[in-house]
Amino acid sequence: MDFLRPATWAEALTARAERPDAVPIAGGTDVMVELNFDRRRPGALLDLNRIPALRQWTRDPDGTIRLGASVPYARIIDELRTDLPGLAMASRTVGSPQIRNRGGVGGNLGAASPAGDTHPVLVATDAVIEVESAERGVRAIPATEFYLGVKRNAMAADELIKAVLLAPAKGPQQFSKIGTRNAMVIAVCSFAVALDVAARKVGAGIGSAAPTPRRPFEAELFAADALPWDSRADLDPRIATRFGELVAAAAAPIDDVRGTAAYRRHALSVMGRRTLTWAWREHQSSQSCQSSKELT
Amino acid sequence: MNDKLVGQPLVRKEDPRLLRGDGRYLDDLGRGALAAAFVRSPVAHARITGIDVDEALDVEGLVAIYTHEDLPGRIAEPLPLLIPHPDLTHPRTPYCLANGEVNHVGEAVVMVVATDRYLAEDVAERIRVTYEDLPPVVGIDQARAGERLVHEDAPGNVAARSVQTNGKGEAHEAIASAPHRLALDLHIERSASMPMEGKGVLAHWDADDRTLRVHSSTQTSTSVRLAVAAKLELPPDRVEVITPDVGGGFGVKIVHPWPEEILVPWAAMTLGRDVKWVEDRREHFTSSAHERAQQQHVEVGFDEAGRLLGLSVEIWHDNGAYVPYGIIVPIVTSTQLLGPYKVGAYRVEFTSLYTNTVIVTPYRGAGRPQGVFAMERTMDAIAEYLGMDRLAVREANLIQPEEMPYDQGLVFQDGRPLIYDSGDYPTMLRMIRDLVGWDGFEAERAAAAAEGRRIGIGIGAYVEGTGMGPYEGAHVKVETTGEVVVSTGLTTQGQGHYTSLAQIAADVLGVGVGDVTVITGDTRRFKYAVGTFASRAIVTSGNAVAIAAAKVAEKAKRIAAAALGDGVAPEDLELVDGRVRRRADPATAIDLRTVAVLSNPLRYAFDEETKAATQFAAATATGEEPGLEATGYYMPERSTYAAGAHGVVVETDPETADIRILRYCVVHDCGVVVNPRIVEGQVHGGVAQGIGGALYERIVYDDAGQLVNASYMDFLIPFATEVPHIQTAHMVTASGLNPLGLKGAGEAGVIPTSAVVASAIEDAEGLAVRRMPISPSELYELRKARQARKEQVSA
């Protein structure tokens, strides 16, 4: 097995094109498990850790955050929790401190496991994945189109993930995960919700309850329509419950060692209801802060 | 006088070394040794139709490939049946390498030796084994049905069927004539002990000396030695077995000889080179041992006060593909099931069944968690039926202190009568009642309910046979430096023996615990031992150390008396602070190390110290064998019975069915406590493992006999985040059976955990929990089923 260590992004793209048998490795927290379990024996590893740009995040002029593919979870939590609260919350539930120091969103996307914790947030917030190849240059893939199936994604064989583009939060965001244990677990199912207060829109994402992360479109539309945007009124529990039901209806879970399909569906309805309720409460309290500021 | 060290919560002497990373585990040894890897069966049940090694032969670094055909003499025979039993009518043990048939995924078929492990695995990957599938038997239901057979010549898949009664009448009659009756069907799923370090073997053959040195990560070096010598047809004196630091055993490493413990030494002898094999995690899952899986049918008859008049228990025990360790686990379940309770007529019948899965051998608790589950579920069911307090039902059935020693009328796993030596169970229950807050719990429940939270309380008790024979021994020697070396054949896997055995020796010899070095698991140092399992080490070895040390103390007094002269008699002396001194006149004294010098009369001096022992100087005692040392053995007459009670408060999420432990309390009685800190640590570790068994860990096979969660990704070991703070209270009822009054403590924590957690969930939810472990998903399904039943009733 060869170990390729490109020093620049351009070299990495060339190597990717020249060595279709190479597997890119960032934090290695998925790749090394696969090698260790002998699930694959690639001809080469393409180490991306010498490319500084992949470990940086920047802000575009329009405010969009350009998150380098290998920025580790620990830094997302520390540095981006205000701009990207949903992603930071999801990052906090990944593995253990060691895993969060090494793993990042690029690897989560590359692995495209249905249980990846960042996926629900990425689809709920309309993130865009920027991939690039030496031959065809940059391509922007909306998160909703990125996942094709269990561990399959929309990248071509010669492409690498460069960055993930995310808009700073336009309102409260929440993430919730049910695991089989309190830490270091693969999600039984997970759920993200993001409110866009100005546009009065609701984004949502379901994880680990279908071959790919899913957006529960009906639930999103229902909530956008039903939330009492005009007032600071408490959320009618019936709205939250209905939202939860629609979330559950959008999932296509299976039975496995971690839980039954029925349990996953039920848990999704609970998470949908709870996260929407939390998000709304947060919205209420931030509104009240704002209005009290305006008053003084 | 020194303060006695026994009873003090000393910090463990071994920890600084282990914490600094200076431990020496099996894989730290044998640099440069050849590495072994195994081709293991990918199917649960099949005939082997061919083994093709052609593609493997040109891998550079390949040294040897062995199949069953290559094995000579006794190595080609099945592995020994370690514990025969008259009821084990159809014992089957595995071959070192499969002989024409495989009976579980993971069974070793081909052994590869190469210059390193990577290459050995490359070779293994290129070996093509062809199989003709046979129908697999997976799970107890299929085994019981008996339509498919694991072993053609074991009809109904039955390895053993065994019945015991307690001689207090016919159980079925007692149940039939009782005022009230109940029946319960219970299930415990398969699990495994999962030591952090798997198994491993390193062998070195010295052809000139014709000696074989084997290092193995085992719980019994002396028995491995005898087994290896027998299989390899070597005189036992030519075989040394050494146990390095062992990263956990929990029972799985008491099994021996593992195929690898025979094959690796044989390969080393055959090749004339050191060979090493270190088990990887997947191998540990599919080719070591599991435990726990049982189905139970309980019938009980009782009176108005909840007293058990008759109890009948049928057990179906999944023993996996082979029974090298005999039927110890179901024997323990069926005998220890009674716990601290006296029942009228008791009848227990177990059927031990073959399945095409990994073998089942004792795992910490060794059948007791299942027995306690049966008994405590029964207690709760009776309370529910009679509308009685659950604790009151238990109190009504307790053996009273004045009834000790109490004969349960059964034969225990050591073949001896099951007689409880001592215990005070009413006090034990009172203590747990207070500790867990039983009496105030309804108020707590109401307060939680007011916040929309759902909590429940559970309680349970157990009795554990510990410290069984046949024996352990120790050699105690005082060096001329004053260091005391205690050698025991017993192994250690983290139980703190280096400290607790040192405390015992130090007390007898009047030295500090720092002066004592304990050596374990090295047959070069001590040849006769049984092993560390069944909570027996401190009872058997502890007493043996005390006996050997006492002999040394006596010898020291005799030598010192002669040296002090002046009419001093040995009886006038005592050993204190590293000196042998006159009780009446402490200034008349001699250093223990000087006594050690004098104990070895010398012709030649080699330093100032030893001058004192030479012919023209010494006043040495005559008639003594040289050396201030002695060997002692302790052979218990029968087991000692430790006991405990656990109480737990759980919270269940009304929506997600998440189960959280809010409070975990333990009352624990293991007789005289040598080191309370170590005992507490053992209890904590046991409870953590018990919580794993109750809520997280399980081994899952699919219908084809594939182990679907064979990694730590889905075999969920509890973390610090799952283990609650554990409150412990000790009580001491000394055992009258051994000089130190000890009982064992190693397994205690794990025994009643599933039972008490089930009890608490039942209490929180108001539904019957009949199967453990339980996950949120399963609790949700139970709720749904109850809801469906309710709707049916109302419709």
Ligand SMILES: Cc1cc2nc3c(=O)[nH]c(=O)nc-3n(C[C@H](O)[C@H](O)[C@H](O)COP(=O)(O)OP(=O)(O)OC[C@H]3O[C@@H](n4cnc5c(N)ncnc54)[C@H](O)[C@@H]3O)c2cc1C
């Ligand atoms: C103990 C443990 C616990 C874990 N817990 C969780 C958890 O709770 N939640 C969760 O979601 N995941 C978890 N994981 C999985 C893993 O940590 C995450 O998926 C992580 O995001 C992977 O990131 P990485 O940088 O380590 O990826 P790597 O392992 O380096 O790569 C993962 C995949 O992405 C590809 N890849 C990486 N970077 C690029 C790139 N720039 N361009 C193209 N392809 C790329 C690789 O080729 C590979 O296929 C856990 C893993 C372990 C070992």
